[in-house]
Amino acid sequence: MQSPAHARHTDDPTFSNWDRARLSVVVPIGVIVAVAIVCIVVAVLSSAQRADEVAATQERQLLSTALQNFGRRTLSELDSVASSQGALANIRQAYDPNWAEQRAGAWLTTFFRHDEVFIFDKNDRPIYSRVGNYTVVRPPLETSTTDFAEILNYMRGRSAAMADAIRLTDRGAAERGAATHVAMLRLVMGQPAAVVAAAIADAGVTASPDSDAPILLTVKFLGADALGGLASQLGLDGLRILDHGPVPTGDFAYDVAAPDGSRIARLVWTPKQPGAEIVHSVVPFIAVALAGFALLGAFVLRYMRRTAVAIAAGENRLRHLAMHDPLCGLPNRIFFSERLEAVIEEVAATAIPAALFYIDLDHFKDVNDTLGHPVGDELIRNVTLRLSHTLRGGDLVARLGGDEFAVLSSIGGDAPVMMALAQRIIASICAPYNIGGQNIVIGASIGIAVIDRHCAGAADVMRYADMALYRAKNEGRNRACIYDAAMDADLSKRKLLEGDLREAIENNQLRLVYQPIVDKSGDNMLGVEALCRWTHPTRGEISPMEFIALAEHSGLIVELGAWVLRKAMTDGLAWPNLTVAVNVSPLQFRRADFADTVEHTLKETGFDPARLELEITESVLIGNIETTEAAMRRLKAFGIRLALDDFGTGYSSLLYLRRFPFDKLKIDRSFVLSIEKAADAAAIVHAVVSLGRGLGMKVTAEGVETADQHLFLRAAGVHQMQGYRFGRPTAAERITARLNAPEAFRSSDEPTSLAG
Ligand code: C2E
Ligand code: CA
Ligand code: CA
Numbered sequence: 001m002q003s004p005a006h007a008r009h010t011d012d013p014t015f016s017n018w019d020r021a022r023l024s025v026v027v028p029i030g031v032i033v034a035v036a037i038v039c040i041v042v043a044v045l046s047s048a049q050r051a052d053e054v055a056a057t058q059e060r061q062l063l064s065t066a067l068q069n070f071g072r073r074t075l076s077e078l079d080s081v082a083s084s085q086g087a088l089a090n091i092r093q094a095y096d097p098n099w100a101e102q103r104a105g106a107w108l109t110t111f112f113r114h115d116e117v118f119i120f121d122k123n124d125r126p127i128y129s130r131v132g133n134y135t136v137v138r139p140p141l142e143t144s145t146t147d148f149a150e151i152l153n154y155m156r157g158r159s160a161a162m163a164d165a166i167r168l169t170d171r172g173a174a175e176r177g178a179a180t181h182v183a184m185l186r187l188v189m190g191q192p193a194a195v196v197a198a199a200i201a202d203a204g205v206t207a208s209p210d211s212d213a214p215i216l217l218t219v220k221f222l223g224a225d226a227l228g229g230l231a232s233q234l235g236l237d238g239l240r241i242l243d244h245g246p247v248p249t250g251d252f253a254y255d256v257a258a259p260d261g262s263r264i265a266r267l268v269w270t271p272k273q274p275g276a277e278i279v280h281s282v283v284p285f286i287a288v289a290l291a292g293f294a295l296l297g298a299f300v301l302r303y304m305r306r307t308a309v310a311i312a313a314g315e316n317r318l319r320h321l322a323m324h325d326p327l328c329g330l331p332n333r334i335f336f337s338e339r340l341e342a343v344i345e346e347v348a349a350t351a352i353p354a355a356l357f358y359i360d361l362d363h364f365k366d367v368n369d370t371l372g373h374p375v376g377d378e379l380i381r382n383v384t385l386r387l388s389h390t391l392r393g394g395d396l397v398a399r400l401g402g403d404e405f406a407v408l409s410s411i412g413g414d415a416p417v418m419m420a421l422a423q424r425i426i427a428s429i430c431a432p433y434n435i436g437g438q439n440i441v442i443g444a445s446i447g448i449a450v451i452d453r454h455c456a457g458a459a460d461v462m463r464y465a466d467m468a469l470y471r472a473k474n475e476g477r478n479r480a481c482i483y484d485a486a487m488d489a490d491l492s493k494r495k496l497l498e499g500d501l502r503e504a505i506e507n508n509q510l511r512l513v514y515q516p517i518v519d520k521s522g523d524n525m526l527g528v529e530a531l532c533r534w535t536h537p538t539r540g541e542i543s544p545m546e547f548i549a550l551a552e553h554s555g556l557i558v559e560l561g562a563w564v565l566r567k568a569m570t571d572g573l574a575w576p577n578l579t580v581a582v583n584v585s586p587l588q589f590r591r592a593d594f595a596d597t598v599e600h601t602l603k604e605t606g607f608d609p610a611r612l613e614l615e616i617t618e619s620v621l622i623g624n625i626e627t628t629e630a631a632m633r634r635l636k637a638f639g640i641r642l643a644l645d646d647f648g649t650g651y652s653s654l655l656y657l658r659r660f661p662f663d664k665l666k667i668d669r670s671f672v673l674s675i676e677k678a679a680d681a682a683a684i685v686h687a688v689v690s691l692g693r694g695l696g697m698k699v700t701a702e703g704v705e706t707a708d709q710h711l712f713l714r715a716a717g718v719h720q721m722q723g724y725r726f727g728r729p730t731a732a733e734r735i736t737a738r739l740n741a742p743e744a745f746r747s748s749d750e751p752t753s754l755a756g
Contacts (some may be wrong), residue, residue: 006224014114015740017120017327019284020659021251021308021504024302025304026301029297029300030267030297033293033297037286037289037290037293040289041286041288043279044279044282044286045275045279047278047279048274048275048276048279049275049276050275051197051275051278051663052271052273052275052276053276055271055272055273055274056252056271057583058385058685059234059236059252059269059271059272059754060252060254061140062234062236063230063234063267064254066230066233066234066723067185067222067230067256069182070185070194070220070222070226070230071183071185071194071196072183074114074183074194074196074209074218074220075181075182075183075194075196075219076143077108077112077114078108078112078114078181078196078197078198078216078217078218079181079198081103081104081107081108081216082198082199082200082216083198083200083201084103086099086102087103087200087216088200088201089127090103091104091119091200091214091216091417092200092201092213092214094299095121095214097128098188100119100127100128101128101130103118104119104128104216105117105128105130106130108218109130109132113220114218114219114220114227115131115132115193115218115219115220115223116129116130116131116132116188116218116219117130117216117217117218117608118148118216118217119214119216119217120148120200120214120215120216120217121196121214121287122212122213122214124149124152124215124526124715127214140564145276147188148195148197148217149261151184151195151197151217152197152215152217154179154182155179155182155197155199155215156719158276159398168439172653173347175249179199180198180199180201181196181197181198181199182196182197182198183195183196183197184196184258184259185222185257185258185264186258186259186264187258187264187265188219188221191221191222191223191255192221192222192241192264192265193220193221193222194219194220194222195217195218195219196217196218196220197215197216197217197218198215198216198217199213199214199215200213200214200215200216201213207477210597216550220254220332222241222265227239227240227241227267231269235272236269236270237270237271237272238251238268238269238270239267239269240267240268240269241266241267241268242266242267243264247266247268248255250267250270250271251266251268251269251270251271251275252269252271253266253267254266254267254268255267273280294542296415305341317749322334323335324401325398327377327380327381328380328381328384328399328400328481329384329385330397330398330399330405330533331396331397331398331399332382332398332399332400333399333400333401334407335398336396336400336406336456338406339349339396339398339463340356340458340461340632341458343408343451344451344455344457344461347451347452347453347455348453348455351452351453352410353412353413353450353451353452353453353490354406354408354409354410354411354412354450354451355409355411355412355413355418355449355450355451356406356407356408356409356448356449356451356461356462356464356465357406357407357408357409357418357421357422357425357447357448357465357480358400358404358406358424358443358446358447358448358462358466358468358469359387359404359405359406359407359429359444359445359446359450359463360403360404360405360445360447360469360473361383361403361404361405361429361442361443361444362442362443362444362445362473362478362619363442363443363586363590363619364379364380364403364442364452365402365404366590366627367379367440367442368402369592370439370592370626370627370639371435371438371626371627373437374436374438375438375440378435378436379433379440379442380399380403380674382433383405383429383442383455384397384399386428386429386431387407387425387428387429387509389428390424390425390428390713391407391409391425392409394409394410395407395408395409395410395411396408398502400693406465407425409421413450413452415482418450418480418482419448419480419482421425422446422479422480423447425444425446425480425600426443426444426445426446426478426479426480429442429443429444430442430443430444430478438625438626438627439625441621441625443477443478443619444478445469445472445473445477445479445480446468446469446472446479446481446484446706447464447465447466447467447468447469447470447471447472447480447481448465448468448480448481448482449462449464449465449468449482449483449484450482450483451544457459464483464487467483467487467488467490467675468480468481468482468487470491470553471487471490472618474549476649477619494550497536497537497539497542497546497547497550498550498553498554498556500536500537501534501547501550501551501554501555501556501560502554504534504536505556505559505560505563509534509535510532510533510534510560510563510564511532511533511534511535511731512530512531512532512533512564512567512568512571512692512732513530513531513533513729513730513731514528514529514530514531514571514580514729514730514731514732514735515528515529515577515722515727515728515729515730516528516719516722516726516727516735516738517529517581517700517720517722517726518720518721518722518726519719519720519721520714520718520719520720521714522710522721522726525578525726525727525738525739525742526578526579526720527578527579527580527581527611527613528572528575528578528579528581528735529581529582529583529585529615529718529722529729530564530567530568530580530581530583531544531729532544532547532548532560532564532569532581532583533701533729534547548585548718549562551585552585552587557585557587557588558587558588558591561584561585561588562597562601564582564583565582565597565598565601566601566604566605568580568582569601569602569607569612570605570607571732572607572611572612573605573606573607574732574736575735575736575739576608576611577739578735578739579611579612579613579615579641580607580611580613581614581615581643582612582613582615583615583645584614584615584616586616586617586619586620587630589614589616589620591626592618595631595635595638596632596637598612598614598640599638599639602638603745608639609638609639610639610640610641612640612641613640613641613642613643613663614640614641614642614643615634615644615645615666616642616643616644616645617644617645617649618644618645618646618647618649621660625659628660629659629660629661632660633661636661641663642660642661642662642663642664643662643663643664643665643666644660644662644664644665644666644697645663646659646666646668647666647667647668647688647692648667648668648670648671648684648688649668649670655686657695658695662695662697663697663698664697664698664699664700665688665691665692665697665698665699665700666699666700666701666702666722667685667689667699667700667701667702668702668703669702669703669723670703671688672685672701672702672703672705672709672713672723673703674703675708675709675713676706676708676709682712685701685712685713685716686716689716689717689718690717693717696710698720699717699718699719699720700718700719700720700721700722701718701720701721701722701723702714702722702723703722703723703724704721704722704723704724704725704726705723705724705725706725707725709723709725710725
């Protein structure tokens with residue numbers, strides 16, 4: 001009955017919600033987290049790079065300082081010999097080759113590990129030389145003068161260019177003409193080396209050396225030893241001289257420059273790269289942070305998913321509530337309208353017709369009013385259950401309002417099939433209910449509209465079904481009608497007529513006529529039945545069948561009924577020996593104030609209640625039995641008599657009748673009419689008469705037109721007769737006239753003789 005539509009309603013929102021939540025929350029959070037992570041990584045990498053740069057600069061500076069220190073230290077080692085008293089005495093004053101060899105050459109090379117030691121006299125001629133462990137004699141000595149010419153020139157104050165260059169590396173020493181000592185880095189025999197020189201002078205004249213001073217000069221190569229020392233001192237890994245080729249990737253280089261700026265060596269080493277260390281030490285934290293983020297993200301997602309599901313469930317609940325009737329759980333009008341639109345589209349596409357059944361419960365309102373809402377609610381639930389059992393799985397049942405239901409069926413446009421289904425629905429609804437110990441009977445009318453491919457829209461289909469429903473109710477309730485185009489015209493006509501009827505009631509344009517009710521002989525008038533008449537200003541006489549139904553449908557029946565009651569009693573005052581029967585519409589009778597109205601009118605008019613007979617139909621009995629019974633008993637307590645009108649046309653069970661305090665049964669005209677035509681009709685009339693008698697009620701036959709009918713009914717035991725044979729409905733004055741001259745009326749009014 002509701003599966004596909006339901007599935008759609010419950011599932012969709014979950015995912016659309018979740019998607020929406022994911023888009024609106026998860027994506028921004030994800031982007032923020034990703035951006036944050038990228039920022040952190042970039043910050044770490046750039047600070048690592050910066051740290052590497054700082055470290056590289058520091059390492060270069062340290063290396064530069066260390067190289068200068070290397071020169072200075074070499075110089076101070078040299079100085080320790082050059083400025084000793086021994087040197088002054090054994091080299092300057094009187095050259096002692098032994099001293100030079102032992103205390104200068106050997107000492108400096110073995111103890112301080114200088115590589116080459118030279119002593120130059122005042123003419124810059126080498127007088128002593130030692131290379132490593134070997135004391136060298138002339139002629140190689142001569143070349144050393146040219147090798148070290150620059151330094152010697154500087155020491156003697158002869159070279160301004162050299163002085164400038166040296167000033168850059170050894171500030172303070174070259175301010176004067178001649179120098180006492182110098183240290184520089186330069187190439188010696190293609191090898192970088194610290195070349196240091198000191199003038200051997202008197203202790204007191206170191207500040208201003210004389211140009212005659214012999215000069216002690218040594219060379220200390222920047223070899224593996226020296227580099228190893230530097231490396232361990234500075235903590236530089238793999239410090240070495242790069243002879244040729246590019247700097248290996250990842251290594252740093254430092255160019256050792258001679259005083260003239262020319263490169264004498266390129267030192268390379270593997271930098272410490274603290275940045276990498278930073279990265280290494282930060283990576284775990286980042287990893288932990290990432291894991292944390294991921295975990296947090298997962299939690300957030302999980303939470304959101306749960307929330308989304310909860311929200312979706314809530315939404316579904318709300319949607320379900322919005323789409324379903326809270327009382328019976330059936331789809332409501334909103335849901336129904338949606339489905340109706342969908343079905344109309346489907347029909348337009350497939351050309352397979354469907355049908356809308358518009359069901360209206362008869363007398364549900366009375367149950368509600370008299371037995372209370374809990375019972376009414378329970379009744380609705382029972383009706384829902386029965387409807388659901390009666391219909392096929394593919395049909396949609398909805399509750400449109402208080403006592404209105406609708407069924408959307410794929411049953412199609414075949415009239416007999418639709419009517420059969422409608423009858424099944426009516427039968428299922430009309431079977432008696434037992435709610436809280438109360439027996440309840442209600443009825444149902446159904447309007448059917450076919451939905452075919454010419455169908456205009458939902459509003460039209462609903463209107464058609466409504467018109468058909470009206471017709472069904474009008475034709476006597478517990479019926480179904482299929483819409484046809486003529487009903488449209490009927491509707492607008494009816495609307496106009498309704499307005500006219502309202503005016504007629506207000507302007508006192510209705511009349512009452514009275515039809516005699518006679519004894520079984522037909523000779524004596526016992527009473528009259530008041531019947532309403534309306535002469536429409538343009539349409540002329542309108543049948544009460546038509547305008548009473550109109551009044552019932554529009555609610556005008558209450559006013560109309562009250563008017564009839566008063567008018568009949570007022571007129572009836574003129575006939576003190578006649579019973580006055582007044583028709584009461586079920587709608588009137590069911591009103592809680594009906595008995596009050598009757599009592600009030602009796603008092604107002606002074607009419608004798610014992611002469612008043614109220615005619616009600618079986619449909620009054622439908623609904624709440626107890627309240628109906630109570631109302632009837634109250635009316636009877638006034639002394640009023642009650643007649644069951646149109647007996648045999650309804651569906652009330654005969655047993656059921658026993659409960660109600662009827663004084664009279666009126667056999668419907670249709671039975672009387674069929675007496676002569678159908679054999680079993682006669683049998684039925686017999687049965688009804690004996691039933692009425694058995695229940696202690698008087699039996700009246702309506703619509704007696706022929707002498708044969710009269711004879712038959714009389715023989716069957718009918719107590720009273722009513723029909724054209726004994727008098728047509730006529731104006732009050734004519735009744736009065738007839739009472740005054742019964743013989744005259746018998747001959748003039750009735751063409752048929754009573755004899756026979
Ligand atoms: P009803 O209560 O069954 O009234 C009897 C109907 O049968 C009347 O029709 C009457 O004219 C008609 N009739 C009587 N004898 C014969 C006969 O021998 N042959 C034929 N063919 N018809 C006969 P009417 O006056 O057209 O009323 C029709 C129905 O309208 C009534 O049926 C009643 O149900 C309703 N009605 C009329 N007046 C009132 C009223 O004041 N209040 C209410 N609530 N209903 C009324
Ligand atoms: Ca009647
Ligand atoms: Ca009747």
